Amino acid sequence: MSDSLSVKASPRIKPGARWGTLMFDMEIALLPVVLFAAYRFGFGAIKIIMASVLACVLTEWLYDVCLKREVGITDGTAVVTGLLLGLTLPSDINLYVPVIGGIFATLIVVLLYGGYGQHFMLPALASRCFLLISFADEMTTYTIDGISSATPLTVLQQGGAPSLMDMFLGNINGSIVEVSTIAVLIGFAY
Numbered sequence: 001m002s003d004s005l006s007v008k009a010s011p012r013i014k015p016g017a018r019w020g021t022l023m024f025d026m027e028i029a030l031l032p033v034v035l036f037a038a039y040r041f042g043f044g045a046i047k048i049i050m051a052s053v054l055a056c057v058l059t060e061w062l063y064d065v066c067l068k069r070e071v072g073i074t075d076g077t078a079v080v081t082g083l084l085l086g087l088t089l090p091s092d093i094n095l096y097v098p099v100i101g102g103i104f105a106t107l108i109v110v111l112l113y114g115g116y117g118q119h120f121m122l123p124a125l126a127s128r129c130f131l132l133i134s135f136a137d138e139m140t141t142y143t144i145d146g147i148s149s150a151t152p153l154t155v156l157q158q159g160g161a162p163s164l165m166d167m168f169l170g171n172i173n174g175s176i177v178e179v180s181t182i183a184v185l186i187g188f189a190y
Contacts (some may be wrong), residue, residue: 019116023076027145029187030083037176041091046174051095053082055102063111077116081105084124087177089131093138100134101127 021145056078064071085101105127113119132139177184 018075019077020075020151026080027076027083029190030080030087032183032186033087033177033180034083036180037087037091040180041176045091045117047095048089048091048093048098048176049083052086052089052098052102053079054101055146056082056085056106058109059103059106063107072115075116078106081110081123084122085127088124088128089142090139090174091176093135097131097135097138104130155184 034046034049034082037049057073060078061073063069064073082102084104085105086098089098089101105123109121109123109126110116110119128139
């Protein structure tokens with residue numbers, strides 16, 4: 001083997017900025033989506049996002065306290081995990097689902113693999129997969145304005161064509177983040 005090859009634990013690329021700074025920037029970038037969720041879905045979506053964030057933060061805090069480690073919740077990584085998880089859920093899901101998802105994402109996917117930066121998959125999406133398997137019916141039922149209907153992907157699968165303008169403006173069914181393309185692009189621009 002070559003002497004220039006080195007094997008390291010993740011993350012393999014370390015940014016010059018501190019994790020706390022990067023996570024704060026990520027939270028700011030997600031703010032337009034959260035604000036759009038509040039506008040589009042009302043307080044229910046905010047409750048889901050808050051439940052997810054609180055579950056992630058409290059799980060990490062409890063883990064650190066129980067193991068008598070330095071409490072690491074101040075860097076914002078658990079907040080970002082909770083935000084990302086909450087945004088991938090339907091806007092009217094029962095509150096116990098994001099709580100279970102937040103605990104799973106933080107405890108199983110992150111902390112048991114050595115902490116943030118050491119896990120091998122994105123915690124929020126691993127948790128979404130876990131929730132989709134565990135709560136399939138709740139995770140695939142999207143209601144908007146009291147009417148349950150197909151998501152754009154379902155429409156495409158059935159041979160239809162969803163309106164691109166409706167998809168762009170957020171007049172469609174889907175998870176909290178799926179319906180706000182313009183808000184995601186604003187966050188991306190930040």
